Amino acid sequence: MKKLLLINPVGQKSGFLLSKFSTHSPLSLAYVAAVTPQDWEVKIWDENFTPFKFEEADLVGITAFTSNINRAYEIAGMYREKKIKVIFGGIHASMLPDEALQYGDAVVVGEVEGIWDKVIRDFERNTLQPKYIGVQLDLSQSKIIPRRDLIHPDYLWNSVQTSRGCPFNCHFCSVSNYLGREYRQRNTEDVLNELDQIPGELISFLDDNLIGYSPESRKRARDLFEGMIRKGNHKKWWMQTSINAAEDEPLLELAARAGCMFAFIGFETTNPETLKGMKKGINLKIGTENYKKVVDTFHKYGIGVYGAFIIGNDFESPIYYKKLAKDLVHSGIDIVQLSILTPLPGTDLMEQLEKEGRLVYKNLPEDWKKYRLSYVVHQTKGIDEETIYRGDSYIKKKIYSFPIYPYRLLKSFYNLKNGENFYLVKKFNQTMKKSWKSSHYYSKYPHTL
Numbered sequence: 001m002k003k004l005l006l007i008n009p010v011g012q013k014s015g016f017l018l019s020k021f022s023t024h025s026p027l028s029l030a031y032v033a034a035v036t037p038q039d040w041e042v043k044i045w046d047e048n049f050t051p052f053k054f055e056e057a058d059l060v061g062i063t064a065f066t067s068n069i070n071r072a073y074e075i076a077g078m079y080r081e082k083k084i085k086v087i088f089g090g091i092h093a094s095m096l097p098d099e100a101l102q103y104g105d106a107v108v109v110g111e112v113e114g115i116w117d118k119v120i121r122d123f124e125r126n127t128l129q130p131k132y133i134g135v136q137l138d139l140s141q142s143k144i145i146p147r148r149d150l151i152h153p154d155y156l157w158n159s160v161q162t163s164r165g166c167p168f169n170c171h172f173c174s175v176s177n178y179l180g181r182e183y184r185q186r187n188t189e190d191v192l193n194e195l196d197q198i199p200g201e202l203i204s205f206l207d208d209n210l211i212g213y214s215p216e217s218r219k220r221a222r223d224l225f226e227g228m229i230r231k232g233n234h235k236k237w238w239m240q241t242s243i244n245a246a247e248d249e250p251l252l253e254l255a256a257r258a259g260c261m262f263a264f265i266g267f268e269t270t271n272p273e274t275l276k277g278m279k280k281g282i283n284l285k286i287g288t289e290n291y292k293k294v295v296d297t298f299h300k301y302g303i304g305v306y307g308a309f310i311i312g313n314d315f316e317s318p319i320y321y322k323k324l325a326k327d328l329v330h331s332g333i334d335i336v337q338l339s340i341l342t343p344l345p346g347t348d349l350m351e352q353l354e355k356e357g358r359l360v361y362k363n364l365p366e367d368w369k370k371y372r373l374s375y376v377v378h379q380t381k382g383i384d385e386e387t388i389y390r391g392d393s394y395i396k397k398k399i400y401s402f403p404i405y406p407y408r409l410l411k412s413f414y415n416l417k418n419g420e421n422f423y424l425v426k427k428f429n430q431t432m433k434k435s436w437k438s439s440h441y442y443s444k445y446p447h448t449l
């Protein structure tokens with residue numbers, strides 16, 4: 001029996017990888033394993049738990065984001081030296097297949113499941129092609145269940161995906177370029193059956209937006225939440241969604257009853273001009289002045305809010321950072337993800353900054369290590385690099401220091417009215433604080449503005 005080794009490389013333990021509370025399992029590899037012909041043995045090597053050591057295999061598949069692509073190329077090198085073929089997949093290789101081909105034998109661009117059988121058969125016939133263009137699955141018909149038995153058992157969260165694609169094209173995001181602009185959804189009964197098969201209680205829905213953007217997608221979410229309640233499967237879960245979800249309170253109430261603990265929401269910025277530049281139309285429609293109302297609505301149903309914000313945008317200022325720190329405290333957002341604007345391959349932002357000659361770290365692929373949402377990697381406009389790092393630390397110092405930190409936690413405890421949800425919120429806050437304290441700029445710059 002031939003052996004396929006699938007690898008999840010981890011270059012550097014930082015940011016979300018610092019805690020089991022915020023680390024996700026490599027679900028995409030479990031999907032690849034599920035569509036691998038049965039006459040192959042498949043193993044997943046996950047560097048989140050075990051640093052990689054060479055292991056014999058007939059074929060190797062590696063997935064990676066931009067921030068860990070160097071580690072992926074390093075591991076690929078060990079196999080290519082021994083003439084073992086390596087195939088790359090995942091978002092980075094899909095956006096830059098020609099770069100990846102310098103380090104591997106083949107690249108699958110986009111969704112792998114529909115084309116994987118051909119890739120394997122080509123390999124067996126010794127006719128492996130350099131590039132395979134993945135087919136976007138009709139998810140409503142897809143019955144593929146990821147091979148969770150191959151995922152490391154120590155992950156806290158069981159990842160599940162119920163939809164793919166996004167109709168928007170925010171300038172910093174490559175999701176619609178990678179998975180398409182059509183919001184494709186799995187059949188509700190299929191998702192419910194998959195949930196039934198997962199023995200663990202904690203679920204993270206990896207969809208970029210579980211609730212979606214249209215009346216049809218809201219209906220599907222309603223069916224899903226009702227199904228979870230009806231089946232009484234007692235899962236506790238979190239989702240990513242957008243701020244317009246707050247417009248449908250009955251749906252949020254159902255989500256809470258179905259076990260939703262918190263929602264990850266991209267607020268991005270409180271400056272409408274910056275939002276326009278980001279092309280984040282959905283937030284512009286609701287209005288930055290209504291962010292607090294959105295948070296309050298989620299809290300009304302005991303759902304915590306994990307709010308994502310980006311700094312380092314053109315023409316930001318110390319005044320904006322001071323105001324943002326206040327707004328974050330005032331809004332009652334339970335977990336704050338504050339990242340530094342990063343142009344990633346496949347985004348409009350990358351295209352724009354390249355055109356304007358504003359990329360600073362261009363020794364690629366080596367410099368991809370810095371494209372991890374915590375470095376200023378481009379020439380800033382209307383603000384200098386040091387002010388961005390100081391602004392980041394200023395805001396984090398505010399929200400993670402006495403007396404505001406315990407005040408925020410107390411407020412979360414009051415808003416969530418649920419010990420388990422609060423425990424997770426507290427753990428996420430600890431992870432965020434630890435991630436800031438271990439950042440490359442923490443000791444380099446003062447935390448003042």
Ligand code: SF4
Nearest residue numbers: 166168169170173208
């Ligand atoms: S940030 Fe969210 S809404 Fe914007 S393109 Fe990406 S997935 Fe879609």
